[in-house]
Amino acid sequence: MLKNSADYALRRRAEQVIPGGMWGHMDARKLPDGYPQFFSKAHGSRLWDADGNEYVDFMCAWGPMVLGHGNPAIEEAVRRQVAMGDCMNGPGEVMVELAELLTRTIPHADWVLFQKNGTDATTACVTIARAATGRSKILVAKGSYHGAAPWCTPVMNGVTEQDRANLVYFEYNDCESLRQARDRAGKDFAGILVTPIRHDMGREVELANPEFVRCARELCDTDQAPLIIDDVRAGFRLHLGGSWEPYGVRPDLSAWSKAIANGRALAAVTGREWLREAVRSIFVTGSFWYGAASMAAAVATIRTLRDTDGIGRMKTMGERLRSGLDALARKHGVALRQTGPAQMPLVLFEDDPDFEKGNLFCAIALRNGAYFHPRHNMFLSAAHSEDDIDHALEAADAGLRAVAEAAGV
Amino acid sequence: MLKNSADYALRRRAEQVIPGGMWGHMDARKLPDGYPQFFSKAHGSRLWDADGNEYVDFMCAWGPMVLGHGNPAIEEAVRRQVAMGDCMNGPGEVMVELAELLTRTIPHADWVLFQKNGTDATTACVTIARAATGRSKILVAKGSYHGAAPWCTPVMNGVTEQDRANLVYFEYNDCESLRQARDRAGKDFAGILVTPIRHDMGREVELANPEFVRCARELCDTDQAPLIIDDVRAGFRLHLGGSWEPYGVRPDLSAWSKAIANGRALAAVTGREWLREAVRSIFVTGSFWYGAASMAAAVATIRTLRDTDGIGRMKTMGERLRSGLDALARKHGVALRQTGPAQMPLVLFEDDPDFEKGNLFCAIALRNGAYFHPRHNMFLSAAHSEDDIDHALEAADAGLRAVAEAAGV
Numbered sequence: 001m002l003k004n005s006a007d008y009a010l011r012r013r014a015e016q017v018i019p020g021g022m023w024g025h026m027d028a029r030k031l032p033d034g035y036p037q038f039f040s041k042a043h044g045s046r047l048w049d050a051d052g053n054e055y056v057d058f059m060c061a062w063g064p065m066v067l068g069h070g071n072p073a074i075e076e077a078v079r080r081q082v083a084m085g086d087c088m089n090g091p092g093e094v095m096v097e098l099a100e101l102l103t104r105t106i107p108h109a110d111w112v113l114f115q116k117n118g119t120d121a122t123t124a125c126v127t128i129a130r131a132a133t134g135r136s137k138i139l140v141a142k143g144s145y146h147g148a149a150p151w152c153t154p155v156m157n158g159v160t161e162q163d164r165a166n167l168v169y170f171e172y173n174d175c176e177s178l179r180q181a182r183d184r185a186g187k188d189f190a191g192i193l194v195t196p197i198r199h200d201m202g203r204e205v206e207l208a209n210p211e212f213v214r215c216a217r218e219l220c221d222t223d224q225a226p227l228i229i230d231d232v233r234a235g236f237r238l239h240l241g242g243s244w245e246p247y248g249v250r251p252d253l254s255a256w257s258k259a260i261a262n263g264r265a266l267a268a269v270t271g272r273e274w275l276r277e278a279v280r281s282i283f284v285t286g287s288f289w290y291g292a293a294s295m296a297a298a299v300a301t302i303r304t305l306r307d308t309d310g311i312g313r314m315k316t317m318g319e320r321l322r323s324g325l326d327a328l329a330r331k332h333g334v335a336l337r338q339t340g341p342a343q344m345p346l347v348l349f350e351d352d353p354d355f356e357k358g359n360l361f362c363a364i365a366l367r368n369g370a371y372f373h374p375r376h377n378m379f380l381s382a383a384h385s386e387d388d389i390d391h392a393l394e395a396a397d398a399g400l401r402a403v404a405e406a407a408g409v
Numbered sequence: 410m411l412k413n414s415a416d417y418a419l420r421r422r423a424e425q426v427i428p429g430g431m432w433g434h435m436d437a438r439k440l441p442d443g444y445p446q447f448f449s450k451a452h453g454s455r456l457w458d459a460d461g462n463e464y465v466d467f468m469c470a471w472g473p474m475v476l477g478h479g480n481p482a483i484e485e486a487v488r489r490q491v492a493m494g495d496c497m498n499g500p501g502e503v504m505v506e507l508a509e510l511l512t513r514t515i516p517h518a519d520w521v522l523f524q525k526n527g528t529d530a531t532t533a534c535v536t537i538a539r540a541a542t543g544r545s546k547i548l549v550a551k552g553s554y555h556g557a558a559p560w561c562t563p564v565m566n567g568v569t570e571q572d573r574a575n576l577v578y579f580e581y582n583d584c585e586s587l588r589q590a591r592d593r594a595g596k597d598f599a600g601i602l603v604t605p606i607r608h609d610m611g612r613e614v615e616l617a618n619p620e621f622v623r624c625a626r627e628l629c630d631t632d633q634a635p636l637i638i639d640d641v642r643a644g645f646r647l648h649l650g651g652s653w654e655p656y657g658v659r660p661d662l663s664a665w666s667k668a669i670a671n672g673r674a675l676a677a678v679t680g681r682e683w684l685r686e687a688v689r690s691i692f693v694t695g696s697f698w699y700g701a702a703s704m705a706a707a708v709a710t711i712r713t714l715r716d717t718d719g720i721g722r723m724k725t726m727g728e729r730l731r732s733g734l735d736a737l738a739r740k741h742g743v744a745l746r747q748t749g750p751a752q753m754p755l756v757l758f759e760d761d762p763d764f765e766k767g768n769l770f771c772a773i774a775l776r777n778g779a780y781f782h783p784r785h786n787m788f789l790s791a792a793h794s795e796d797d798i799d800h801a802l803e804a805a806d807a808g809l810r811a812v813a814e815a816a817g818v
Binding site: 277 | 419422423425426427428429431432433434435437445446447448449450451452456459466468470471472473474478479484491492493494495496497498499500501502504505508509511512520521522525526527528529532535536537538539540545557558559560562563564566567568569571572574575641666667672673674685686687688689690691692693694695696697698699700703780
């Protein structure tokens with residue numbers, strides 16, 4: 001970071017008034033040197049840092065911008081709603097429209113409940129499962145991220161033993177481990193909470209294997225305990241009906257957020273009929289949960305994704321990026337491990353335990369105008385064009401050359 | 410509710426796709442007959458239901474609309490920021506501006522951390538207190554509302570014993586009870602979480618008494634445990650520097666939300682220097698927490714409140730309402746109990762254990778164009794004018810006449 005940069009100056013100011021200057025998943029100190037912390041502008045598939053440097057954006061605000069920054073159809077829907085009213089003494093008609101649209105779009109969804117954050121949605125799912133079963137233990141995969149409340153945050157500072165007392169852990173994609181966890185929960189088995197793909201930071205993305213998916217469904221069926229899919233990260237990027245639709249396996253509850261409203265703060269829980277009374281019995285709410293503007297954004301986002309084959313376009317562009325990177329890696333004699341659905345790609349390097357190659361690759365690609373991430377899955381949007389991908393591949397070419405040179409290839 | 414109304418039709422549709430048709434604090438089934446569930450429009454101090462009926466709004470979306478619906482200065486600030494970018498791969502410069510503004514405005518605030526919901530903020534406060542002290546027990550007042558996560562929601566369905574295992578209860582405004590709670594926490598005393606006024610639903614609003622305030626401060630000082638003010642509901646309506654500033658007693662941590670950004674989803678934790686390292690040690694985050702638009706709204710909201718004496722204007726209008734209601738009550742021979750700060754008034758009736766008088770009063774006032782609440786404190790905004798108050802008093806006149814007639818006065 002150049003000391004005469006606007007980003008550096010903002011970081012200095014931020015350090016005075018925010019502990020550490022930044023926190024959470026967007027803390028740029030976790031990224032290679034040169035990554036900016038502050039952004040001044042975003043449009044479509046591009047964003048600009050505080051110093052005016054332009055990047056093709058492969059994080060999409062870590063997921064939300066599924067149709068690209070400032071998408072005109074979404075902005076227009078929000079403008080129209082805001083001109084009428086946003087935060088009122090109850091919801092607008094748009095809440096019903098959105099709930100109807102979601103129940104039509106998502107096969108398992110007999111009803112919907114709205115929140116603001118992904119953590120709100122996963123927390124509500126767990127609460128509904130406990131209310132429905134009268135039991136407490138929720139099975140979760142080791143290392144899976146389900147939010148940042150005390151019961152699920154990955155960092156234990158400030159978290160009590162009691163906050164985690166009702167979680168039982170299993171290994172993702174391991175049916176036997178899941179069965180053992182279910183046995184450890186005993187009579188107190190209240191449900192399984194699972195991400196639709198394994199997308200833990202810093203390791204290859206694994207698709208769920210069909211045996212594991214069936215196993216989870218069966219264990220839940222046997223004890224009438226909800227199968228909960230945490231579709232916060234993958235939702236609306238893999239399949240509009242839910243990320244396990246291609247398996248033909250449906251959850252009882254799903255948590256959604258990130259991409260649901262193209263960057264407007266919104267989350268949702270969808271679920272099956274048998275859980276309706278349990279939902280009515282719990283109390284969850286929030287000051288801004290009924291705001292009409294983010295719901296108008298969600299209606300427009302889901303319709304646009306559906307009517308323009310947004311997911312198909314993201315996939316095509318993700319595959320163009322992937323095959324382009326593979327070709328470049330061969331050219332430079334560098335071995336890549338590309339995993340994840342093409343819309344949520346992860347690029348790791350062989351023989352790179354400390355992410356040194358990945359960091360170098362990303363730092364050089366960044367300098368050449370592509371905003372990649374060295375350890376976390378990335379996100380395509382429906383705004384990415386062939387030109388964007390080709391521009392990013394030029395930046396990647398420079399990054400891979402640097403990796404090859406550093407390795408003495 | 411008339412069966413040919415738009416509101417009725419929306420409720421029927423909502424029942425299909427949302428458990429019970431509605432949930433949370435804005436569920437209109439908790440209000441007297443005739444209260445609408447859905448709203449179509451809001452402007453300044455007025456809002457319109459789905460059938461086009463207009464009301465002077467005394468709930469302000471249950472707090473957020475502190476400058477009135479669609480305030481032009483706030484809307485313009487949001488428009489400008491949205492045109493640049495909202496949800497990006499990091500915050501905008503406006504995050505630093507807002508944090509600087511808050512630390513200048515709030516005397517105890519050496520730093521700021523942002524979230525989306527009030528519950529996020531109170532949860533972060535409790536986590537910071539535990540991280541800072543290495544202890545677990547948080548003292549909270551019986552019946553105080555601190556949010557709707559399992560550890561604090563007022564309804565226990567779906568909540569486990571462990572979720573509440575680290576709370577120790579005291580009676581609000583009772584120093585001896587607070588001391589006893591502190592003793593019960595023993596060596597595990599991690600802090601006190603308290604609302605700045607007692608604003609529990611359905612009972613008179615009580616201001617904190619100075620002895621209680623001092624007592625809380627002293628207990629925290631003795632053990633270096635944070636004193637946490639939950640200023641989510643009262644914040645930015647009583648005193649811009651924090652609701653206990655008039656007592657000369659400052660907290661170590663405060664939670665803010667509702668009025669901070671005039672209806673845009675935002676929350677904040679502010680705190681003292683000695684807690685900075687504890688904040689750095691915990692992990693809290695959310696997909697939309699760094700969005701620039703709601704932060705731009707907050708900068709504009711706080712500046713407008715400060716530069717136009719927004720709090721003073723709300724207080725003046727609240728007092729006009731209160732004295733007007735008192736005069737009308739005398740005229741009709743009805744005994745009212747008016748409590749709370751004038752900006753957050755509560756109107757209860759003497760000898761009304763089941764809120765029958767309050768419900769009748771509100772139902773009739775509603776029909777005459779004033780949206781009051783029979784059991785929860787109400788909210789004034791800086792957009793309320795003398796005309797609004799006088800119009801509302803005419804509606805109240807009709808309501809009080811109905812109460813007098815029903816009581817045979």
